[in-house]
Amino acid sequence: MRQPGNHTNKRKESRPDNIKSWTVKTGGTILEVAASILTDHSPTKLKSMLRHNQFAINNMPTSRYDAELHVGDTFSVNFDQSFQIFKNPRVELVYEDEHILVINKGYGLLSMGTDTKKDGTAYSIMREYVKYNNPQAKVFIVHRLDRDTSGLMMLAKTVEAKDAMQHNWNNMVLNRKYVCVVEGAVEQAEGVIKSYLAENSQFEVYSTDDPKKGQLAVTRYKCLRATKNYSLMEVELDTGRKNQIRVHMKDIGHPIAGDRKYGAGHSPINRLALHAQTLRFVHPITHKEMNFSTSIPMRFRSLVKL
DSSP states (O other), X not given: OOOOSSOOSSOOOOOOOOEEEEEOSSOEEHHHHHHHHOTTSOHHHHHHHHHTTOEEETTEEEOOTTOEXXXXXEEEEESSSOOOXXXXXXXXXXXXXXXXXXXXXXXXXXSSOOSSOOSSSHHHHHHHHHHHHOTTOOOEEOOOOOTTOEEEEEEESSHHHHHHHHHTHHHHEEEEEEEEEEESOOOSSEEEEEEEEEEOTTSOEEEESXXXXXXXXXXXXXXXXXXXXXXXXXXXXXXXXXXXXXXHXXXXXXXXXXXXXXXXXXXXXXXXXXEEEEEEEEOTTTOOEEEEEOOOOHHHHHHTTO
């Protein structure tokens, strides 16, 4: 939860946090829950603490008055100072505990480094974050999103969490849902696309009917809204192959807007219109079901006049 305003080589000295947490028994707004627990605090004091980022829900600090807590959530209070908020223009921290991180990755950002680019990736940003308070801390990539795909991505903070997810990925991940805007009006309201995906020498993925040449890929889609020029699609993956959604949208004659590599003619919002919206999985250590979702990007909505 803690993050320096600006990264420096030397860790800033600060007094220790005085944090206490409770499991919520009765849901409500954050101030209602706070008032039921901190009975010796006045309403004015509680509002001041909220405004100064001294409250957190499920390990995530918040200053939102409309934040809701549900039965089973964890409500935390930093009595002596503010929780320091993670801030980065390319990455939003959605959830954190001692085992995992869930982030909302911006488009155009590599998930992890390459031979030519090591820094300025989702991985390096989160590694710097966890090491700020504990130089021995580690971050592990569990799965990746394409550079030009935005949305939800999970990272592990322990080897145990990483191994549990990677060795049981198909069983641990309960649902992965994407939204995308494709070119043209999709007439079929929903459908399933199946093919075997292979990759050529130019690193372009393509569909084949030959199981000996590629890996099975299954994509389920639903058209949420169609206009003359664009359609907003909800897409779920039964398999997670490289460029799977991009190739399958091309296969049905409706490439993703901005995806010139796979047949798009235009880039109306100057980015690939693909966003990982929902990620639901079993926590690798606690085995609790975790469910995260983000809103449809506004620029996607503008293309279909939603």
